[in-house]
Structures are given as structure tokens and as C-alpha cells.
Amino acid sequence: MTLPLPFRWLWTGWKMFGTAVGKVMSKIILTVLWIVGFGMYGILLKIIRLFVKKAHAPGTYWIDVPPAQPGDLHRQF
Numbered sequence: 001m002t003l004p005l006p007f008r009w010l011w012t013g014w015k016m017f018g019t020a021v022g023k024v025m026s027k028i029i030l031t032v033l034w035i036v037g038f039g040m041y042g043i044l045l046k047i048i049r050l051f052v053k054k055a056h057a058p059g060t061y062w063i064d065v066p067p068a069q070p071g072d073l074h075r076q077f
């Protein structure tokens with residue numbers, strides 16, 4: 001269906017206006033959601049960490065491996 005010329009201009013202008021408003025609103029809404037969502041999540045994690053007992057880290061993460069025996073590498077695959 002084709003629209004008469006003045007309505008076509010009006011429709012094109014309305015689509016451009018809708019696109020502009022959508023871009024601005026999406027940036028505002030996503031920014032607010034990002035700050036509120038992740039901000040609250042970070043604050044909540046910090047509060048939880050205050051009450052959780054911390055496990056002491058070992059002095060080293062090195063694991064002693066027993067020395068290789070002569071037959072260990074026979075028929076590997």
C-alpha cells in the first residue's frame with residue numbers, strides 16, 4: 001500500500017524521531033540498569049565478604065611429584 005506524499009513525509013519523519021528517541025532512551029535505561037544492577041551486586045558481595053571467614057592460603061602451591069621410574073613411559077598411547 002502506498003501513502004500519499006504528505007503522509008509519506010510524516011511517516012518517514014515519525015520513524016526517524018522514533019529511532020532517535022529509542023537510541024537516547026536505550027542508553028539511559030541501560031546505563032541506569034548497569035549502575036544499579038552491578039553496583040548493588042558489588043556492594044552485596046563486599047558486605048557478604050565481611051562476615052565470611054577467610055581460609056588461609058598455603059605458603060606455596062607447589063606439588064611434589066615422585067620421580068619417574070624406568071617403565072613409566074613405556075606404551076604411553
